[in-house]
Amino acid sequence: MNESRHLSRYLAILTLSAVGLVLILPVVAVYQRAILTSTGADFDAIFQFGRQAPLLARSIAVAGGAAVLALILGVWVGIAVTRAHRIVKIAIGFAAGMSLLTPPYVFAIAWIDLWGPVGWLYHWAPEETALLGVAVYSLPGAAIALAAAYYPIIAIAAYIALRRVDQRWKEAASIAGQYHSYVREIALPAIISPIAAGFIVVFLLALYDFPVHSLLQVNTYLIEIHAASEYHNYSAAVLLSIPLVIISGVFLIAARTLIRNRGIYTDAGIMNDEPNSFRLGLVGSGCLVVTLASIFPMVVVASRAMPPATFLRLFETAGQELGSSLILAFIAATLITGLGTISSLAFTNARSRAAVDVVSAIPFLISGPLLGLGMIAVYNRPGPAGMVYDSAAILLLAWAARFGFVAQWGIGAGVRGQAPSGREAARVAGVSWLRMQFAVVIAQARPYIAMVWGATFVLTFREIDTAVLVAPPGLTLASVRLFTLMHYGPDGYVMAMALTMSAVMITVGASTYCLFAQWKRITDARP
Amino acid sequence: MHALELRNISKKFDGIIAVESFSLTLSTGAAVCLFGPSGSGKTTLLRLIAGLERPDTGEVLIAGHSVAGNNTWIEPGDRGLNMVFQDLALWPHMRAIKHLDFVLCGRDMSKAERNEKATRHLKQVDLESNLQKYPHEMSGGEQQRLAIARALATDPKLLLLDEPFAHLDRRRSDHIANHIRARMKQDGLSVIMASHDERDAERLGATLIPMFAP
Ligand SMILES: Nc1ncnc2c1ncn2[C@@H]1O[C@H](COP(=O)(O)OP(=O)(O)O)[C@@H](O)[C@H]1O
């Protein structure tokens, strides 16, 4: 028994280490190639301040603009939801969730449609109005599209934070005459930490959103990395990725510090005794924000996609792409979730788990285009590697590398939350290690496993950054096809495709969320 | 032969002494109660016996066989014992009957036999109306009885109880204690329990073993 226990675990660790090596190999390869092929001229070009400064400024401006806007919208909606009636709460939750599941590039195309020369507003506005002055393909446009896609992250964080500030703590503290120190020491940190974390997540997601930067023609680091990758210019691509990695590193460290910092003051409205009219205004304006940010863009897309005949044409001409995308996303999500699950069993030691957590995020942090180039560096060669390169397997590998951290982090968090005594009780009762892992650990982590599966399905189904570089000949993904078509501007066909893909992601996301909520009610119930 | 023998067991955590040079013998069919304040090492001692911790020095013998110390190590599941944890360690995602069915699985029993045995054990602790409930749907006392039924279902020779009556009222405690005593008499079950309440020891007729915070 002792032997089998260790054998299963060592086997799992061994397998995972091998898989991990394969997944991290493109990162190593792209850096190695860059070092081998770089010339002095590359370095000169890259380190020219005149070239770096605007790139840096634009990258940070897009991400920062999106994050600040998302912060305003998110906190607003989050506060409104805490005051809203149950039905309104569910409606806002559904609309915000829909927003989160819709890829940001769909918001970008809605933006283009809205303001562009064939768009609604352009059409209706009197010719001399300032509306015409709006540059469609602009940095603010990108920030707005990204904020519309990601503000629900902050809304959820704010909602959870505000809920966490329990009325009873407050009462206990004010009775003891400690109200101010309560607000300072308990309430505010409890509110600020999750919101700050949400802000940083949105910043990073916006920073790394290649499709939106590309569609709205904001020349950021990602665009340059993508261009360098297309020309197989390893040194340029790698050198351009370094500032990105540094920025994200700084932000991740800042997130940790900020979350621990207990001295920030803000009045986030934790009182529940405001007048009814104020409450009504708050909830009403929250609904308005959700309508404008989440629902309105979808209405724009849907109205352009009509008549229904467009969808028939879409299924006739792009059915194959949609089918391939569905199947590949399904396989990829299952594969990634499976790996994450095994990893959560294998690496039980806190230190090794932390190391795997960090390493698993590296392929994402070097950016999608650079990862694509790394895949090319490793697999674009004769022999077995080439066979992988020419098949759909290259996409599965790329996605597993890019989104593996989602499973590693998500399922790891679920397993970490379990009381260790549950495992010990099984051990003492003589249950075998493997059966205990399945029936106690995995079974208890199943809400997180379901959630991670849904998230990785959505992420791979809509993935463009890497797929556009490594998709094998003869295989077109729906996301890549849509991305290409979107560059020609919004028409009915493009919008029908965007809407159909969004519908798939919303369906999958909503179903897995329901499963998550239902299971979590049981597994996380504390007596 | 002794059901349990501890010879000079010591255990430190990061330099902090939890158990120091502790010795004990427990005869078959008898009960002892580790009795002492919180932090005196009762739980640690039970975990050392169960095999959830390894002793720094000393030896643990169960039914005359060395299970820990002197370069031997027997896994918890192979020591012929079972334990009721202080936090009960119930599985939140399993229904009451599944708790017992799960620990009986892999013991050469048919599904029907397992079901029969699980039901019987739950009945003995008055949980027959809770078979299909999840732990969070049960009261604190019901949960405690489920944890005890789960521990007894594997027919252990040695039962470790960590504060077993903490969530039970007096009548229930007596009832469960009588049930355990019957098992001691019939099956030669030996019991080692930890408690900070002398009455718990009385209920099981257990010899008090005082423990002191080091
Ligand atoms: N896993 C552990 N790591 C570090 N210290 C521990 C651990 N388990 C117990 N201790 C320490 O050992 C001492 C005895 O604890 P414990 O056995 O739980 O006592 P009791 O059950 O009598 O309350 C305490 O000081 C406790 O803090």
Ligand SMILES: [Mg+2]
């Ligand atoms: Mg204890």
